[in-house]
Amino acid sequence: MKYPISKNIPDKVTTKTGKKIDEINIENIMNGSITSEDIKISKETLLIQADIAKENGRIQLKRNFIRASELVEVPDDVILKIYNLLRPYRATKEELISIAFELKDKYNAESCSKFILEAANIYEKRGILKA
Numbered sequence: 001m002k003y004p005i006s007k008n009i010p011d012k013v014t015t016k017t018g019k020k021i022d023e024i025n026i027e028n029i030m031n032g033s034i035t036s037e038d039i040k041i042s043k044e045t046l047l048i049q050a051d052i053a054k055e056n057g058r059i060q061l062k063r064n065f066i067r068a069s070e071l072v073e074v075p076d077d078v079i080l081k082i083y084n085l086l087r088p089y090r091a092t093k094e095e096l097i098s099i100a101f102e103l104k105d106k107y108n109a110e111s112c113s114k115f116i117l118e119a120a121n122i123y124e125k126r127g128i129l130k131a
Contacts, residue, residue, distance in 0.1 A: 003052055005045070012048060016040040016072055043069040063111065070109035078102075086119060088128040095130075096120035 002008045006021050013021045019038050028034040050065035071079060082099055085091040091099075096116055104113035123129045
């Protein structure tokens, strides 16, 4: 697979709602057939990018794409909550553990859950948890 995937395998590039890349254009936006949900990336497209990263020896980038693919189904307000909790001194260890289990149990976001559990331990070691 070669990058960019939108040029090399455009039939595989879809939005979260299943729209094809060529459907995202000014005309469709102006006539109302494209909404904000239609321009969000799909889990499958992110996993294709993860495969390309792996093929090119970019293992950390692959992991990032996998985590991103897990977050596609997580509501924006939950993602913003997590973002704020991951800032130094914003969450207790228990709060981070709780959000990690919510990601795993409610959204099947296993990699993201592990990432936050790891962050909770690191934040504890560095003394940057909320008191």
